Amino acid sequence: MPTANTTNNGPWDAKLQQFHGGQDWAHIDNFVEDFSVTTNAFGMPDSAMAAAIQSISQGHHYPPADQEPARSSLARFLWPTEFESEQDRLILGNGASELIDLVIRMAPSGTWKPGPFRTQYKEYERSARNNDFELLSVDSTDKANVACLVNPCNPTGDYLELPELKRWISANVLPGGYVLIDESMQPWHSAEFREHSLTSQHDYIRKMYEEHKISIFVIHSWTKLWCCTGLRLGSVVCPTADHMRAIKKVQVPWSVNVVALAFLNAVVSDETYLQKTWQMTPAWRQQTINQLQEMFPGWVFYGREFLSWIWVDTGSEDTAQKAVDLAHAAGVPVRSGRPGYNLPSFVRLAVREPAKFNVLLDAWKSL
Ligand SMILES: Cc1ncc(COP(=O)(O)O)c(C=O)c1O
Numbered sequence: 001m002p003t004a005n006t007t008n009n010g011p012w013d014a015k016l017q018q019f020h021g022g023q024d025w026a027h028i029d030n031f032v033e034d035f036s037v038t039t040n041a042f043g044m045p046d047s048a049m050a051a052a053i054q055s056i057s058q059g060h061h062y063p064p065a066d067q068e069p070a071r072s073s074l075a076r077f078l079w080p081t082e083f084e085s086e087q088d089r090l091i092l093g094n095g096a097s098e099l100i101d102l103v104i105r106m107a108p109s110g111t112w113k114p115g116p117f118r119t120q121y122k123e124y125e126r127s128a129r130n131n132d133f134e135l136l137s138v139d140s141t142d143k144a145n146v147a148c149l150v151n152p153c154n155p156t157g158d159y160l161e162l163p164e165l166k167r168w169i170s171a172n173v174l175p176g177g178y179v180l181i182d183e184s185m186q187p188w189h190s191a192e193f194r195e196h197s198l199t200s201q202h203d204y205i206r207k208m209y210e211e212h213k214i215s216i217f218v219i220h221s222w223t224k225l226w227c228c229t230g231l232r233l234g235s236v237v238c239p240t241a242d243h244m245r246a247i248k249k250v251q252v253p254w255s256v257n258v259v260a261l262a263f264l265n266a267v268v269s270d271e272t273y274l275q276k277t278w279q280m281t282p283a284w285r286q287q288t289i290n291q292l293q294e295m296f297p298g299w300v301f302y303g304r305e306f307l308s309w310i311w312v313d314t315g316s317e318d319t320a321q322k323a324v325d326l327a328h329a330a331g332v333p334v335r336s337g338r339p340g341y342n343l344p345s346f347v348r349l350a351v352r353e354p355a356k357f358n359v360l361l362d363a364w365k366s367l
Contacts, residue, residue: 009339018126019339021348022229030331033356035349037335038154038185038309039227040277041284048226048267055262063254063261067092070261074222074235077268078199086202088241091248092264094255096184096221096234101127102247103217103236107146107178111136115149116168117158119341124148124180143174150182155311155341155348157303162196166204169216176213184221184234188306191278199237208239215239224308225277226267231260282306285351291361309350311337317344322367330363332356 010023021036075087093099104112104127112133114120128135128146136144149168152159160168165181173179187193194200198218208214218237223229233256238244267273282305289301289310302311314320317338324336324347337346349360 014339018122021333021335024328024333028328028331028333032331032359033352034333035327035335035352035360036333037224037229038307038348038350039224039229040308041281041350041352042227042273042277044227045267045270045273047270048228048263051266052228052231052259052263055258058258058262061258063256063258065253067256067261070256070265073265073268078194078237080194082202086237089238089244091236091238091244091251092256092261093234093236093251094257094260095223095232096182096219096236097123098232098251098255099219099234099236099247100124100180100182101130102251103178103180103219104128104133104146104148105131106246106250107131108176110134110145110174111142112146112148113140113142113144113172114138114147115151115153117150117153117156119156119343120148120150121154121182122340124150124182143172144177145174146178146180147173148180148182150184152185152188152304152307154185155309155335155337155346157307157309157311159304162198162201165198166201169208169214173214177215179214179216180219181216182219182221184219184224185307187220187225187274188277188281188308190306191275205239215243217243222264222267226263226273228260228263228267231263232256233260233264278306280353281308281351284353284357285310287354288349288351288357291357295361295364296367307351309348312347312349314345314347319367320345320347323347323364326363326367327360330359332360332363334360 009019025031025034071092072087075083075090079086100123112128113136136142169179181198183197186197189196205216208216216239220235222233292299298315300313314323324334327334335348337343
């Protein structure tokens with residue numbers, strides 16, 4: 001059985017697959033908490049978990065081919081007042097990963113470029129590489145046929161507000177091109193997240209398509225906000241209903257199973273869960289930074305205040321590796337910046353409740 005450890009790629013096949021966090025927990029005897037993923041500190045919401053468990057009794061039936069009623073429920077969550085006119089642009093997937101790959105397969109061939117940050121979530125690049133795109137570097141001034149920006153950016157924590165985001169799109173995408181904006185972590189922004197999201201910009205997106213034939217897709221992984229990575233749940237808001245139908249045509253049928261659909265259908269109504277997420281995540285995040293800053297004055301902490309993780313530069317490859325090893329040994333794995341991101345002095349840790357973070361802090365006392 002493959003065991004995950006801190007010096008190799010664990011269960012990932014490094015030659016074939018992209019490294020991600022979140023694999024160590026199953027192989028740690030003294031496991032306490034997973035700090036290596038960017039999921040919500042509050043874990044799976046109870047009400048949605050109950051709905052998911054109940055749905056197992058329907059496991060002998062096929063899931064609905066139209067993903068309903070979960071798809072419409074998510075549309076209502078995204079656009080409380082305009083869902084009727086916008087919902088035909090939305091489709092669900094088996095995690096955002098399925099949709100990232102589907103949209104890039106359908107994109108116009110040619111060049112691909114990432115967002116303007118030091119690094120970003122790597123599945124976009126992996127898919128572009130697999131589909132024979134020519135990869136432009138982050139600082140290339142050329143416009144690309146396909147551009148993918150993760151906003152807020154995992155792992156760096158950078159975030160572009162809408163005016164900057166629109167400027168980046170105009171400056172980096174060729175007419176006829178595809179733009180994938182990943183807003184998986186954007187709902188953490190605040191109770192007003194919708195107004196700051198590209199999903200609210202109907203006229204802009206329509207105009208970009210009508211006037212420049214630039215197709216803008218907004219991708220969400222719902223496995224982070226609602227802490228259900230094992231269930232697999234993502235969506236894409238397409239520029240037009242025709243784009244949505246083009247995805248539907250090539251998507252494998254029933255890619256979202258009954259358990260994930262039941263979970264989604266319930267979770268969108270859990271306002272209490274989101275209220276506590278918006279209230280506590282920034283508070284715990286700041287507390288975590290304060291404590292780490294005191295212990296390690298040389299460390300630099302990156303990322304917007306509302307995010308569910310902290311991107312930390314320890315300033316030294318050796319220190320970062322020791323921090324990763326100590327965390328692993330104490331049952332609180334963190335994400336090393338080395339595999340995938342190739343930034344070996346960095347570690348990424350999730351925001352978690354103080355009792356869990358204290359275990360990590362204790363583990364790092366000997367650093
Ligand atoms: C920014 C971002 N997008 C997409 C994904 C993929 O998520 P999913 O689990 O829904 O496939 C992740 C997972 O870490 C992510 O961080």
